[in-house]
Amino acid sequence: MVREKAHVNVVIIGHVDSGKSTTTGHLVYKCGGVDQRKLEKFEKAAAQMGKSSFKFAWLLDKLRAERERGITIDISLLKFNTQKYSMTIIDAPGHRDFIKNMITGTSQADVALLVVSAAKGEYEAGVSRSGQTREHALLAYTLGVKQIMVCVNKMDLTEPPYSQKRYDEVVRGVKVFLKKIGYDTNAVPFVPISGWTGENMITPTQKMPWYQGWKVRLREGAETGKTLLEVLDSIKPPPPHIKKTNQILHILAV
Incomplete structure (x- = not known):
């Protein structure tokens, strides 16, 4: 009998334009949560609007206003499996005008993935007084999400590309x-x-030879890895008696 995988809710948080929806859509696609036909459909639609670079983001940003403005407004959900877990990814809006929606999504999460852009000027904008990087992390902690992971995104847009100094x-x-x-x-x-x-x-990067991988020290011992997928598989699910309900997620997914 095949053992059912443990379920984990992961909220994607961070400043607007940090690449949360693109990262999430691309990850879920690579993990088989979205098929090629569906991606091609969004790729064609995005190209028709002159927004070809949004093809992965559109897997989550389904509202017309989201696509026209190029930002996430409401929370979106995608499900996929890693080697260890059955995951529900909650893509939260990064714009400060939609912070209530971000809170709704985060309140249902077991773990947070903070996406931070390394592109010139974008990291600084996110951690500025009007940015949402710090606020999202603080809200996640306040809402009881004590396990957080960090993606330093847009490494292809650093100067020079894939810069260790910037990382x-x-x-x-x-x-x-x-x-x-x-x-x-x-x-x-x-x-x-x-x-x-x-x-x-x-798969491990070939463009950042300086990157030796991530390492964390936990009560259970040390965990190491290189990729984002390995980070997700290193999650420690909360005990059943404190695991958050999926009720709201099921309602939103209908």
Whole structure:
């Protein structure tokens, strides 16, 4: 008898334009949660609107206003399986005008994946006073999401591309505010990726030879890996008695 995989709800958080929807859509596609025909449909529709780079994001951003403005407004859900888990990905809006929707999604999550753009000026915008990177992390912690992972995204857009210096700069900055919030940064994996090209999402990167992988220290022992998928499989599901209900997620998915 095949043993049923444990279920985990993962909320994707971060500043607007950090690449959350593109990363999520691309990841789910690579993991088999979306078929090629569906992706081709969105690829064609996005191209017709002159937004070809949004093909992965449109797997989640289904409202007309979201597609026209190029931002996520409401929370969206996609399900897929990793080697260890059955996952529901909750893509939360990054724009401050839709913070209530972000809170709704985060309140249902077991784990948060914070997406931070490494592109020039975008990291700085996210951690500025009007940015949402810090606020999203703080809200996640306040809402009881004590397990967080960090994707340093858009590594293909650093100067030069896939810059170790830029990656290290972003990681240092994020660690500072995560620690202030209350997270144990020794238990937080950081992984450099490109949500658009797929670099280091499923298979180890060939374009960042300086990257030796992520390592976290947990009560259960050390965990190591290189890719985003390995980060997801390193999640420690909450005990059944504190696991959050899927009721709202089921309603939203209908």
